[in-house]
Amino acid sequence: MTPGSALFIVSAVLCLAGAVTTVVSRSPVRAAMGLLGTILGIALLFLKLRAEFLSAIQLIVYAGAVVVLFVFVIMLLGTDAGSEPESEARSKIAPPLAGGMFLAFATALFGLLGGAIKTPTAFTVPSPDHGTIEAVGTEMFQNTLVPFELTTALLIVAVVGAIAVGRGRQGQKPNQRVIKNPQDFYVGPVMERDNVSQPEPKESV
Amino acid sequence: MIDLFIALSPLLTVGFGGLLLMLAEALGKPANNTGMSPDGAVVVDAGAGRSEELGLLATVILFSGAASSMGVWLADPATLGVELVSPWLQVDRYSLFFSFILCISGGLCTLLGGGYLEEHKIDRGEFFTLVVFSTVGAIALGFAGDLLTVFVALETMSLGVYCMIGLRRSSPRAGEAALKYFLLGSFAAAIMMFGAALLYAATGHTDLAGIGAFVGGLGGEASGETAMVIVGMLLMLIGMAFKISAVPFHMWAPDAYEGAPTPTTSFMAAAVKTAAFAVLLRILLIAFGDPRLMSWGAGWPPVMACLSVLSMTIANVIAGRQSSVKRMLAYSSISHAGYLLMGVCAAMRLPEEASASVMFYLAGYCISTIGAFGALILCGSRGKEAVSYADLAGIGRRHPAAAAAFALFVISLAGMPPTAGFFGKLYVFRATIDAELYSLAIIGLLNSIVGAYYYMKVLVFMYMREPIPGAPIAIPMRSSMVVSALIIAAALVVAIGVLPGALLEMAAVAAAALS
Numbered sequence: 001m002t003p004g005s006a007l008f009i010v011s012a013v014l015c016l017a018g019a020v021t022t023v024v025s026r027s028p029v030r031a032a033m034g035l036l037g038t039i040l041g042i043a044l045l046f047l048k049l050r051a052e053f054l055s056a057i058q059l060i061v062y063a064g065a066v067v068v069l070f071v072f073v074i075m076l077l078g079t080d081a082g083s084e085p086e087s088e089a090r091s092k093i094a095p096p097l098a099g100g101m102f103l104a105f106a107t108a109l110f111g112l113l114g115g116a117i118k119t120p121t122a123f124t125v126p127s128p129d130h131g132t133i134e135a136v137g138t139e140m141f142q143n144t145l146v147p148f149e150l151t152t153a154l155l156i157v158a159v160v161g162a163i164a165v166g167r168g169r170q171g172q173k174p175n176q177r178v179i180k181n182p183q184d185f186y187v188g189p190v191m192e193r194d195n196v197s198q199p200e201p202k203e204s205v
Numbered sequence: 206m207i208d209l210f211i212a213l214s215p216l217l218t219v220g221f222g223g224l225l226l227m228l229a230e231a232l233g234k235p236a237n238n239t240g241m242s243p244d245g246a247v248v249v250d251a252g253a254g255r256s257e258e259l260g261l262l263a264t265v266i267l268f269s270g271a272a273s274s275m276g277v278w279l280a281d282p283a284t285l286g287v288e289l290v291s292p293w294l295q296v297d298r299y300s301l302f303f304s305f306i307l308c309i310s311g312g313l314c315t316l317l318g319g320g321y322l323e324e325h326k327i328d329r330g331e332f333f334t335l336v337v338f339s340t341v342g343a344i345a346l347g348f349a350g351d352l353l354t355v356f357v358a359l360e361t362m363s364l365g366v367y368c369m370i371g372l373r374r375s376s377p378r379a380g381e382a383a384l385k386y387f388l389l390g391s392f393a394a395a396i397m398m399f400g401a402a403l404l405y406a407a408t409g410h411t412d413l414a415g416i417g418a419f420v421g422g423l424g425g426e427a428s429g430e431t432a433m434v435i436v437g438m439l440l441m442l443i444g445m446a447f448k449i450s451a452v453p454f455h456m457w458a459p460d461a462y463e464g465a466p467t468p469t470t471s472f473m474a475a476a477v478k479t480a481a482f483a484v485l486l487r488i489l490l491i492a493f494g495d496p497r498l499m500s501w502g503a504g505w506p507p508v509m510a511c512l513s514v515l516s517m518t519i520a521n522v523i524a525g526r527q528s529s530v531k532r533m534l535a536y537s538s539i540s541h542a543g544y545l546l547m548g549v550c551a552a553m554r555l556p557e558e559a560s561a562s563v564m565f566y567l568a569g570y571c572i573s574t575i576g577a578f579g580a581l582i583l584c585g586s587r588g589k590e591a592v593s594y595a596d597l598a599g600i601g602r603r604h605p606a607a608a609a610a611f612a613l614f615v616i617s618l619a620g621m622p623p624t625a626g627f628f629g630k631l632y633v634f635r636a637t638i639d640a641e642l643y644s645l646a647i648i649g650l651l652n653s654i655v656g657a658y659y660y661m662k663v664l665v666f667m668y669m670r671e672p673i674p675g676a677p678i679a680i681p682m683r684s685s686m687v688v689s690a691l692i693i694a695a696a697l698v699v700a701i702g703v704l705p706g707a708l709l710e711m712a713a714v715a716a717a718a719l720s
Contacts, residue, residue: 109436112432112433112435112436113403113429113432113433113436123409144293144353146290146293146294146354147293147351147353147354147357150345150354150357150358150361151357153220153338153341153342153345153361154342154357154360154361154364156223156224156334156338157335157338157339157342157361157364157365157368158364160227160331160334160335160338160365160368161331161335161364161365161367161368161369162368163331164329164331164332164335164368164369164371164372165368165371165372165374165383167329167374
């Protein structure tokens with residue numbers, strides 16, 4: 001076994017173990033850590049492919065920003081947010097059925113691809129500057145400029161959609177908080193200095 | 206260079222129009238000058254109370270997108286230097302035909318939204334921006350000639366729709382619908398991505414023409430590449446079957462359609478499905494257009510035929526048993542996906558005739574289904590959406606105009622003359638029979654008879670039933686925007702139904718550009 005294939009096996013196992021942890025674990029923190037494992041594994045896979053720049057970006061953006069954001073949200077909501085008591089009415093057949101279908105599918109996939117894995121497509125040997133910042137930049141802003149520009153629409157939709165979904169509940173008269181004086185903007189414990197006109201603090205939303 | 210911008214003008218018009226819409230929303234006159242609503246509450250909502258003007262602006266933007274598609278069509282895109290953006294975006298008459306349909310559908314949906322959102326107290330400006338940018342994604346999906354642009358465009362379109370479903374935050378059902386569609390849709394996108402990766406690994410190409418050329422040169426013997434191409438193709442097809450909501454990948458559709466605000470539902474049923482069919486046909490005919498992959502023994506036709514038969518039969522059987530009209534229309538849109546897949550199947554032997562028939566069907570189906578949902582919107586009013594058959598009882602006597610519009614669109618969906626739906630069905634069946642797929646055509650015919658049952662049920666309730674005494678009666682809303690959307694849709698349905706030749710000729714020209 002060459003060091004390269006050892007690195008591949010380690011990173012692949014890390015990816016898969018992380019992915020399984022993310023899906024299976026009941027604690028959100030553990031799931032986030034599983035995701036972190038997957039991301040690290042993918043960064044290692046990029047290294048193996050000599051895409052050092054992508055590997056660094058993967059670590060900075062995903063491990064550095066996305067997972068941290070997840071952990072922040074978990075901290076804000078509390079670690080037990082979203083976990084609900086085991087429901088009694090859970091189907092007895094569905095999990096084994098889904099698992100069986102997945103196994104059948106995976107077997108068929110690997111059976112079909114067995115021959116292909118032995119004779120992989122011969123790609124052209126990458127140039128020496130493959131994976132450098134310059135090469136990635138040329139690829140992104142010159143060769144694939146059109147899809148890159150198209151992602152602007154994707155990002156706008158994501159931002160506008162986040163606002164549309166994330167903004168407060170509207171059209172719900174009974175529970176709607178109508179803010180009549182600026183003091184009510186404060187959620188949380190009302191300080192002595194805020195407490196000018198209204199004696200009792202509002203209950204938090 | 207300027208030629209290229211002209212060629213891309215459908216995409217650019219709608220995209221920059223969307224930016225303009227956002228500016229108009231942010232900088233336009235607020236609902237009132239003080240920033241306080243009449244009851245003294247602070248208004249922190251830029252688009253609130255202005256859904257009519259924003260909806261009108263969005264409609265104008267989308268209709269001008271349709272007009273520019275027509276302009277580029279007439280100017281002949283091949284002379285406009287479009288090879289500069291190829292293979293990422295293929296500007297040909299095929300994609301222009303779809304961008305025209307998509308812009309018209311989007312424009313009708315924003316018209317419906319302008320009336321609906323205000324009536325149902327969710328007048329939020331974001332809705333229109335989301336429709337416009339989702340349409341940008343849908344148009345780009347029609348243009349896409351490379352797996353990379355296919356994925357980016359598909360995500361742009363879907364992301365907007367997920368958020369449009371969840372717009373009504375107060376309704377748990379809308380939340381459920383949005384989450385269900387989001388999870389299953391992302392899963393489908395991941396499956397499709399896996400297929401794309403396998404295709405790239407096997408062929409070394411991401412552009413559809415390159416994949417097609419490689420697959421064509423593979424030769425007959427079973428090799429590793431052939432296996433990878435077939436698995437990759439199947440995974441891609443699964444991803445697209447999710448988007449067109451073909452059985453057995455339809456589980457999300459009824460819940461998502463029912464939980465979403467009705468203008469969103471009509472956008473999903475029309476634009477999303479049309480764009481998915483545009484890319485499905487292009488991928489099947491360009492990337493997998495090899496004679497062996499198009500054969501009945503070793504290619505995609507049997508897969509498409511199975512999906513088609515399942516979609517038609519199962520959706521029709523379930524649709525007949527619904528008590529909610531909105532849910533019935535959701536199942537009806539699944540069954541229409543089945544009829545369309547029948548046409549896709551026929552493309553194995555007659556690529557041009559069958560694609561032209563599918564494109565014609567899509568045009569008629571989009572307008573009819575938006576009209577049917579729009580008529581459903583019109584029949585309900587504040588606080589009470591008309592969703593069940595019982596709500597429609599006696600509408601024909603109390604509000605003949607609304608009922609007449611509903612009846613026209615339902616007749617078109619059922620495929621009866623003289624409407625657009627009739628000729629759509631006629632051409633798809635003719636293509637299927639010409640392609641010698643007789644059993645498929647017979648199953649389709651039987652299904653359209655079953656389908657007529659539940660469409661007629663709407664007419665029976667509207668014209669021959671009276672509401673149960675004491676039951677709350679749905680009062681139709683008053684909105685000039687919804688009414689104008691219905692008038693435009695009805696005019697188009699009748700126009701296509703009376704003079705189908707012109708549109709069919711356009712579809713044939715467009716289909717010829719594909720191959």
